[in-house]
Structure formats: C-alpha cells, structure tokens
Amino acid sequence: MALPQTVPFIGWAWDDLIFLLLAGLMLGAALMVVMGKDIIRAGLFLMLSFGALAGIYVLLGAPIVAAAQVLIYIGAIGVLILFAIMLTQTKAGPARLVFHHQAWVGGLAAIVLALMLIFVIISTEWPNVSEAPAEASTTTVATLLFTDYVFAFEVVGVLLLAAVIGGIFLAKREDSVDPGERDADQAPTLARLESRGVRGGSRSATSEPRRDEPDAGRTTIVTGDEP
Amino acid sequence: MSQSLDAYLILSGLLFAIGTFGFLAKRNAIAMLMSIELMLNAVNLAIVAFGAFVPALAGQGAVIALFVMAVAAAEATVGLAIVIAIYRNRRTPLVDEYASMRE
Numbered sequence: 001m002a003l004p005q006t007v008p009f010i011g012w013a014w015d016d017l018i019f020l021l022l023a024g025l026m027l028g029a030a031l032m033v034v035m036g037k038d039i040i041r042a043g044l045f046l047m048l049s050f051g052a053l054a055g056i057y058v059l060l061g062a063p064i065v066a067a068a069q070v071l072i073y074i075g076a077i078g079v080l081i082l083f084a085i086m087l088t089q090t091k092a093g094p095a096r097l098v099f100h101h102q103a104w105v106g107g108l109a110a111i112v113l114a115l116m117l118i119f120v121i122i123s124t125e126w127p128n129v130s131e132a133p134a135e136a137s138t139t140t141v142a143t144l145l146f147t148d149y150v151f152a153f154e155v156v157g158v159l160l161l162a163a164v165i166g167g168i169f170l171a172k173r174e175d176s177v178d179p180g181e182r183d184a185d186q187a188p189t190l191a192r193l194e195s196r197g198v199r200g201g202s203r204s205a206t207s208e209p210r211r212d213e214p215d216a217g218r219t220t221i222v223t224g225d226e227p
Numbered sequence: 228m229s230q231s232l233d234a235y236l237i238l239s240g241l242l243f244a245i246g247t248f249g250f251l252a253k254r255n256a257i258a259m260l261m262s263i264e265l266m267l268n269a270v271n272l273a274i275v276a277f278g279a280f281v282p283a284l285a286g287q288g289a290v291i292a293l294f295v296m297a298v299a300a301a302e303a304t305v306g307l308a309i310v311i312a313i314y315r316n317r318r319t320p321l322v323d324e325y326a327s328m329r330e
Contacts, residue, residue, distance in 0.1 A: 030245045164304065
C-alpha cells in the first residue's frame with residue numbers, strides 16, 4: 001500500500017510536514033535545554049535535539065552525516081555529558097539559581113542575534129542555488145574524504161588522539177589512593193611523572209624502580225593534601 | 228518549505244541563537260558546554276544545507292560536517308575533563324565561583 005502524494009486533509013508534501021515536525025522538535029528540545037532548571041533533563045533533551053537534527057540531515061540528503069550524528073553526538077557526546085553531570089553535581093549547589101543575575105541581557109542578545117540572522121538570510125539572494133536538495137551519496141563523500149581531504153582526515157586523527165590523551169591527563173585523579181590498585185601502572189600521577197622525568201627513559205627502563213616508588217609518592221601526597 | 232535553502236538556514240540561525248542564550252545565561256559550566264554543542268550543531272546544519280543546495284559543493288558539505296563533528300568530539304572531551312578537574316579543586320560546577328582564576 002503506497003502513501004498518497006500529499007498529506008491527507010492538509011495538502012502539503014510529506015517532506016514539508018516531516019521538516020516542520022523535526023524542526024519544532026529540535027527547537028523545542030533546545031529551548032528545554034537552555035530554559036530548564038534540572039541539568040539531567042537538560043542533558044536528555046540535548047540528546048533529543050541531536051536526534052531531531054539527524055532526521056533533518058536525512059531530509060537534506062546527507063545520510064552519512066545523519067548516521068555520524070547519531071553515533072557521535074547521541075552516542076558519544078551525549079553519554080559523556082551525562083557522565084560529567086553525574087560526576088560534578090552536588091546537592092549543595094542551589095537548584096533555583098540556574099541562571100546568572102544578568103541573564104536577561106543574554107536573552108536580549110540572543111533575540112537580537114536571531115532577528116539579525118533571519119533578516120540577513122531572507123534578504124540575501126544566494127547565487128547558484130538549486131531548487132531541491134541534492135543527495136550526497138556515500139560514495140561521493142568517501143571519495144572526497146580520501147582524495148581531496150585526506151590530509152585533513154589524518155590531521156583530525158592526530159587531533160582526536162591528542163584530545164584523548166589530554167582528557168585522560170586532565171581528568172585523572174592525582175591523589176588516587178584506591179585500595180584496589182596493585183599495578184605500578186596505577187601509581188599516582190606525580191610519582192609517575194617524577195620517575196619519568198628523573199630517568200627519562202623508556203617504560204622498560206622505569207619499570208624496575210617504579211615497583212617501590214608508588215608507596216613513597218602516595219604517602220607524601222596524602223600527607224600533603226590532607227594534613 | 229523543505230525545498231528551500233532559507234528554511235534550513237533560518238532553522239540553523241534560531242538554534243544558534245538558543246545556544247548563545249544558554250552560553251550567556253547559565254551558571255553551570257556543563258550547561259555552558261551543552262550550549263556550545265547546540266551552537267556547533269547549528270553551524271553543522273548550515274554547512275550541510277549549503278552542501279546540499281549548492282551544486283558546486285556536492286559532497287563537500289557532508290565532508291566538512293564530519294570534520295566539524297570530530298573536532299566537536301575532541302572539544303567536548305577536553306572541555307568536560309577541564310570542568311571535572313576544576314570541580315575536584317573547587318567543589319562546585321558554577322562558573323561564577325571560579326573567581327580566583329581572574330585574580
């Protein structure tokens with residue numbers, strides 16, 4: 001059974017209806033992200049907004065971008081943000097003071113920005129614009145990615161590696177005194193940095209002295225932090 | 228409506244403005260990072276819309292959007308790690324209490 005050409009009773013094209021639904025869902029969820037008081041709900045609405053945007057990418061004929069949106073934004077960044085929320089929220093923080101005292105200035109600035117952008121977009125005659133969105137096939141995207149943009153592709157790989165290392169280094173607990181740690185690899189960061197800086201050798205060279213160093217490093221850190 | 232570039236660009240502009248408001252108005256550092264993600268999504272939507280509607284850019288819009296996503300993932304990783312590191316020292320996620328940074 002095939003769908004009728006237009007939406008029954010309204011007469012719109014199906015694409016228009018889906019576009020309006022997804023756009024309303026995306027903007028509504030985004031508004032809930034910035035207006036809501038509960039930050040956990042804000043994180044969940046953020047993921048909903050990402051999902052609606054993935055649908056809009058499909059309407060635009062970019063299915064590979066939609067798939068990447070679902071994987072990266074909903075799957076990775078959304079979960080990352082939820083974890084960070086759960087790691088940093090305390091009951092001590094006042095739940096009602098979510099906004100700054102001068103938040104209305106920010107609201108004014110955002111409204112002015114939105115009006116300005118809409119005015120500019122409407123008043124501009126875009127040259128060389130086709131009537132309908134063209135499908136960007138995955139083959140085209142992949143060919144471009146591995147021919148014209150291959151250098152940028154490699155650089156992005158290095159950037160992601162740097163971000164992973166930086167994220168681990170920044171978020172790592174410096175005074176880890178977990179009783180479960182047995183391995184010298186889980187020694188406190190300061191002790192590891194010292195052993196690395198002093199000897200400056202490879203892992204195999206430092207593995208022998210690191211056996212006994214963690215205890216010394218740990219005691220000094222604990223006494224330094226919690227007198 | 229779904230066949231015009233203006234509709235997508237206006238949608239992108241509205242989303243960007245919502246993200247701007249969230250970034251300016253929120254006190255919580257993680258809420259500010261979420262607003263940044265909204266703004267990055269708005270920019271990505273504009274890029275993909277241009278790539279779909281301008282024939283000379285066929286496929287390139289999607290490629291650039293994928294790059295933006297990768298950079299956004301890196302930014303979220305490092306940003307959230309910084310927030311967690313500051314939280315470990317200051318015991319609060321509220322940015323207006325990080326006043327010692329500017330003194």
